[in-house]
Amino acid sequence: MPNADAVALLKNTLTMILAGGQGERLYPLTRNQAKPAVPFGGLYRIIDFTLSNCLNSGLRRIFVLTQYMSNSLDRHLQQGWSIFNPDLGEFIFAIPPQFRLAGSWYRGTSDAIFQNIDILERERPDRVLILGGDHVYKMDYSRMLRFHVESDADLTVACIEVPVQMATQLGVMEIDAQNHILGFEEKPPTPRPIPDNPNMALASMGIYVFNTRSLVRHLSEDAKRNTAHDFGKNIIPTMVESGRVFAYNFKHGNCNRSVYWRDIGLLDAYWEASMDLVADQPEFDLYDPAWPVHTHSKPYPPARLNIGSQTPSRLILGQGSVVENAQVERAVLSPNVRINPNAQVCDSILMEGVVVGKNARLHKVIADEGVISPPDCTIGFNLEEDRKRFTVTEGGVVAIPKGLPIE
Amino acid sequence: MKTILIADDDHNLALLYEQELIDEGYKVDVVHDARAAINRVQNDPPDLLVLDIRMPGMDGIDALNRILGINNRLPVILNTAYSNHKDNYLTWSADAYVVKSSDLSELKQAIRDVLSKRAAEDNPNG
Numbered sequence: 001m002p003n004a005d006a007v008a009l010l011k012n013t014l015t016m017i018l019a020g021g022q023g024e025r026l027y028p029l030t031r032n033q034a035k036p037a038v039p040f041g042g043l044y045r046i047i048d049f050t051l052s053n054c055l056n057s058g059l060r061r062i063f064v065l066t067q068y069m070s071n072s073l074d075r076h077l078q079q080g081w082s083i084f085n086p087d088l089g090e091f092i093f094a095i096p097p098q099f100r101l102a103g104s105w106y107r108g109t110s111d112a113i114f115q116n117i118d119i120l121e122r123e124r125p126d127r128v129l130i131l132g133g134d135h136v137y138k139m140d141y142s143r144m145l146r147f148h149v150e151s152d153a154d155l156t157v158a159c160i161e162v163p164v165q166m167a168t169q170l171g172v173m174e175i176d177a178q179n180h181i182l183g184f185e186e187k188p189p190t191p192r193p194i195p196d197n198p199n200m201a202l203a204s205m206g207i208y209v210f211n212t213r214s215l216v217r218h219l220s221e222d223a224k225r226n227t228a229h230d231f232g233k234n235i236i237p238t239m240v241e242s243g244r245v246f247a248y249n250f251k252h253g254n255c256n257r258s259v260y261w262r263d264i265g266l267l268d269a270y271w272e273a274s275m276d277l278v279a280d281q282p283e284f285d286l287y288d289p290a291w292p293v294h295t296h297s298k299p300y301p302p303a304r305l306n307i308g309s310q311t312p313s314r315l316i317l318g319q320g321s322v323v324e325n326a327q328v329e330r331a332v333l334s335p336n337v338r339i340n341p342n343a344q345v346c347d348s349i350l351m352e353g354v355v356v357g358k359n360a361r362l363h364k365v366i367a368d369e370g371v372i373s374p375p376d377c378t379i380g381f382n383l384e385e386d387r388k389r390f391t392v393t394e395g396g397v398v399a400i401p402k403g404l405p406i407e
Numbered sequence: 408m409k410t411i412l413i414a415d416d417d418h419n420l421a422l423l424y425e426q427e428l429i430d431e432g433y434k435v436d437v438v439h440d441a442r443a444a445i446n447r448v449q450n451d452p453p454d455l456l457v458l459d460i461r462m463p464g465m466d467g468i469d470a471l472n473r474i475l476g477i478n479n480r481l482p483v484i485l486n487t488a489y490s491n492h493k494d495n496y497l498t499w500s501a502d503a504y505v506v507k508s509s510d511l512s513e514l515k516q517a518i519r520d521v522l523s524k525r526a527a528e529d530n531p532n533g
Contacts (some may be wrong), residue, residue, distance in 0.1 A: 100472065101472045101475055101476060103473070103476030104476065117496050117497060118496075118497060121495060121496040121497055216499055217499060220496075220499040220500040223475060223479060224475075224479055224480065224500060224502070225479075225499050225528075226479070226480070235488055249433075255498045
């Protein structure tokens with residue numbers, strides 16, 4: 001594709017990020033904030049990964065559609081992502097529900113776009129890229145856009161091969177040799193496997209490129225029906241029947257060393273993805289200068305380790321954090337965390353401002369912002385006891401909410 | 408008998424529509440502005456609304472979208488002297504878009520098409 005065409009492709013594409021979900025399965029981390037605003041990886045908020053993908057792909061016209069508890073998300077976007085110049089037609093704007101159409105909160109993923117159709121009317125993009133704000137991955141969306149145009153598609157859906165049992169929670173598609181989608185089913189009880197591997201299925205990543213006119217036509221028709229107003233349940237299956245709908249395999253757009261995509265909308269998945277970051281050889285590379293992840297961070301002092309003879313190992317240490325003669329093994333520490341002498345912390349995620357008291361022991365814990373675990377307390381070793389006070393997941397992760405005094 | 412509501416600020420034109428559609432076998436009601444149309448849809452919904460776009464006060468495009476929030480199943484035909492609104496995405500949730508003409512055959516055909524399509528949707532087994 002000639003350079004001028006490649007630039008036009010990006011300029012004529014509008015990006016809309018769906019950031020309005022309640023994030024109930026991440027509770028208590030979503031008690032006071034929307035899921036895309038939940039911290040991840042010591043320094044970031046979950047939405048930073050999607051926005052950085054946009055930035056690194058050259059996409060500069062972005063609307064973030066917010067809804068529930070958007071206060072901290074708005075603040076984060078304001079502080080960390082006011083990096084474009086709207087005078088040049090480049091922007092990231094957060095848009096709360098306008099109640100212009102339908103007069104209700106967003107009833108489904110596609111309703112969120114439909115209710116903002118006036119934006120599409122005003123901006124008149126050729127294509128719309130629709131993204132979620134709650135996944136961790138690195139992807140060059142411009143490659144997917146090129147594929148979409150070259151396939152002459154009405155809609156292109158990004159997909160990834162996942163184990164069949166995981167596919168029951170995702171949209172699953174069947175494709176032909178030309179990547180034309182022949183069938184699409186949302187959360188099927190028995191997902192259809194891919195032809196050459198009965199254990200794997202082709203799942204939607206919730207990343208869509210639509211030709212704008214096709215998108216508006218289908219959203220407008222769907223708005224007149226009593227459906228779930230959902231891309232996976234309604235819009236895509238309808239378009240598969242009548243239009244040119246293609247699958248774009250994530251492996252062609254992936255910008256991480258290995259193919260890595262995680263939905264971290266569930267506490268156990270959030271914990272696992274966090275632990276991936278402190279593995280011996282982290283699968284997800286935060287340190288690649290070719291694909292920087294942008295965020296906002298407060299000006300804390302440098303992190304300090306005073307470890308004496310004890311060896312902390314494999315941890316992410318946020319700015320301003322202090323580890324004082326404590327034992328820390330596989331942990332993600334956000335900024336301004338303090339771990340006091342003789343404490344033991346392992347397999348845990350400690351959010352900003354957490355204090356771990358002397359001799360305290362934490363195992364497989366997610367401690368939300370500002371949690372203070374007093375000296376000598378023990379959490380994560382007796383799940384029956386922990387269950388009386390905290391959220392304990394199926395995977396045995398103990399989540400300690402903000403603002404709960406621990407005795 | 409199906410009831411058709413006509414919303415048009417041009418009284419003479421509305422009268423013409425009323426007579427011709429009564430001759431077609433419909434029950435016809437007329438209002439002359441968008442807010443009256445919305446009130447009527449809220450309180451006593453017709454089977455179909457023929458909605459003008461350029462009216463004093465609220466225009467037909469705003470009314471169309473407000474009505475969608477009140478009753479998304481109500482068939483609406485936008486009926487306007489101007490074809491340029493047809494490209495406006497905010498008009499695409501209308502069931503049909505008819506450009507005004509002294510010959511009402513296109514409007515009558517659109518009414519028949521929209522009503523029969525809706526009947527088929529509501530009653531898929533015929």
